[in-house]
Structure formats: structure tokens, C-alpha cells
Amino acid sequence: MAKSVDEFNKKRLRSSNITVVVSIALVLFLLGLMGLILINAQKYSDYLKEQLVVNAYFDENYDAKDSAKIAKQESDAVQQIQKMESVKRTTYISKKMASSEAKKSLGINSEALFEEDIFPASVEIALKPQYTDSTKIGAVLTQIKAVPGIVDVKNDSDSQKIYDNLNKILKWILAFCVLFLVLAIVLINNSIRLKVFSKRFIIKTMQLVGAKRRFILKPFIIEAIVLGAIGSFIGLLALFGVWYYFTTAIKTPFVQDTNQYIWLVVSIFGVGLFITVLSTIIATWRFLRSNVDDLYYS
Numbered sequence: 001m002a003k004s005v006d007e008f009n010k011k012r013l014r015s016s017n018i019t020v021v022v023s024i025a026l027v028l029f030l031l032g033l034m035g036l037i038l039i040n041a042q043k044y045s046d047y048l049k050e051q052l053v054v055n056a057y058f059d060e061n062y063d064a065k066d067s068a069k070i071a072k073q074e075s076d077a078v079q080q081i082q083k084m085e086s087v088k089r090t091t092y093i094s095k096k097m098a099s100s101e102a103k104k105s106l107g108i109n110s111e112a113l114f115e116e117d118i119f120p121a122s123v124e125i126a127l128k129p130q131y132t133d134s135t136k137i138g139a140v141l142t143q144i145k146a147v148p149g150i151v152d153v154k155n156d157s158d159s160q161k162i163y164d165n166l167n168k169i170l171k172w173i174l175a176f177c178v179l180f181l182v183l184a185i186v187l188i189n190n191s192i193r194l195k196v197f198s199k200r201f202i203i204k205t206m207q208l209v210g211a212k213r214r215f216i217l218k219p220f221i222i223e224a225i226v227l228g229a230i231g232s233f234i235g236l237l238a239l240f241g242v243w244y245y246f247t248t249a250i251k252t253p254f255v256q257d258t259n260q261y262i263w264l265v266v267s268i269f270g271v272g273l274f275i276t277v278l279s280t281i282i283a284t285w286r287f288l289r290s291n292v293d294d295l296y297y298s
Contacts, residue, residue, distance in 0.1 A: 041195025
């Protein structure tokens with residue numbers, strides 16, 4: 001009889017551990033999935049923002065004898081713009097290159113279209129993503145226009161509206177990630193509480209025979225660390241398995257930013273361990289402070 005009772009308790013304990021591990025793995029999988037979406041959405045948003053090109057135009061009215069001086073001034077201006085903190089890259093477009101581009105756009109190869117290079121020299125400027133926001137780009141344009149030799153600065157206002165909307169989308173994705181984090185905490189906490197609840201009589205018995213609270217807590221914390229580590233590992237394994245299948249299907253790189261992916265793995269693993277251990281301590285401490293009679297109504 002005693003043997004059958006022990007086997008039943010072992011089965012129940014094993015089932016409880018499996019339930020906790022599966023709960024942790026599932027919740028962390030969903031949390032990690034949101035993290036991957038956020039990382040890649042941020043990278044895609046930054047890529048699109050870098051396509052916002054600001055055109056700075058040089059003065060086209062000068063004497064031919066001053067060509068060398070003007071060329072030096074334009075070269076210095078391009079270098080000065082490139083050194084600005086807000087600028088990612090610059091592309092110089094000479095008057096001849098501008099005319100050539102105009103002919104290509106119009107689909108005309110004849111040299112008779114323009115008797116001379118009528119378009120001014122300019123520099124295309126790609127800004128860093130954080131400076132494309134409508135609250136910052138005005139100051140950037142003013143700074144570029146102040147460069148000697150620059151007479152006009154223009155940017156695409158329609159593209160600006162699109163990039164501002166991208167920021168709103170990223171904020172919504174971030175809000176969903178925070179929501180998933182809260183859900184992860186609640187769900188993992190509930191799973192741990194149910195597991196500790198099944199051992200409430202063992203906890204109180206150990207306390208009644210004189211065991212110190214730290215002594216009682218220690219095996220529960222160790223078990224929580226093991227279960228949290230296993231659940232985190234399974235969740236990450238499932239996450240990157242699904243991500244590998246997805247990236248293979250759409251033919252994109254599996255890892256686009258190694259540092260961000262490492263931080264994601266560390267964060268998911270850390271969240272799994274932290275929530276599991278903290279929930280175990282809180283749940284166990286609750287029964288350590290309760291009376292024997294309360295165990296029947298908890």
C-alpha cells in the first residue's frame with residue numbers, strides 16, 4: 001500500500017513539474033516571438049527611414065573662371081555635411097551628373113535636349129533613423145542650409161509622414177511586447193503557485209518540526225531554477241526552430257543582428273528564471289506565514 005502511495009505521489013509530482021515546464025516554455029516562446037518581431041520591425045523601420053533623402057543644392061550662378069574655387073568649396077561642403085552627427089551618408093551629384101539623370105528620367109538620350117548643364121550641383125544626404133522624426137528634422141535641415149555654398153535644402157514631405165507613422169506602429173508593437181511580458185509573469189506565477197500549493201502541508205510540517213525558513217525555501221528555489229532553466233531552454237529551442245523555418249521560407253538571413261539576438265536569448269532566459277524563482281519564494285513564504293487551519297481554506 002505504501003509503495004502504491006509513493007508511486008502515486010511521484011507521478012503527481014512529475015505531472016506537476018511537466019505542467020510548470022510546459023507553461024514556462026509556452027509563455028516564453030510567445031514572449032520571445034514578440035521580441036523577434038520587435039527587433040526586425042525596428043531594423044526594417046530604420047532601413048526605410050534611411051531611404052529618406054535630403055537634397056542640398058549648391059549655387060549654380062558663378063563665372064567659369066571661378067570653377068576651381070567653386071569645386072573646392074563644394075568638396076569642403078560635402079565633407080562638412082558628412083561629419084554631422086545626424087548624417088549617415090552623402091552622395092555628391094555634379095551638374096553634369098544631374099543633367100544625365102534628368103535625361104534618363106525623361107527617356108531621352110539626345111545631347112540636344114540641354115545645350116548646357118542647367119541643373120545645379122547638389123548633395124544627396126541620408127539621415128540616421130533617429131533624426132528623421134518630424135520634431136528633429138527641421139533643426140537638421142537648418143544646420144545643413146547653414147553650410148557655406150548651400151543655397152537650398154529640400155526633403156520629401158510625403159515620405160516624412162510615412163516615417164512618422166512607422167514610429168507609431170513601433171510604439172504599438174512595443175506596447176504588445178509589454179503586455180506579453182505582464183501575461184508571462186501572471187501565467188508563470190499561477191503555475192508555480194499551484195505547484196507550491198500542492199506541497200503546502202509538507203511546508204508546514206517541516207516548519208512545525210523546527211526547520212528554519214531558509215532551510216525550507218532552499219530546495220524549492222533550487223527546483224524553481226531547474227524548472228525555469230528547462231522551460232526557458234525548451235521555449236528558446238521552439239522559438240528559433242519556428243524562426244528558422246520562417247526565415248528559410250521567405251529567404252532572409254536567420255540572424256540579422258548577432259548582438260540583439262544574444263540579448264534576446266539572455267533576456268528570455270533571465271525572465272524565465274527570475275519569474276520562476278520569485279514566484280516560488282512568494283508562494284512558499286505565504287504558506288510559511290500561514291496558520292495550520294488556513295491550509296485547508298487557502
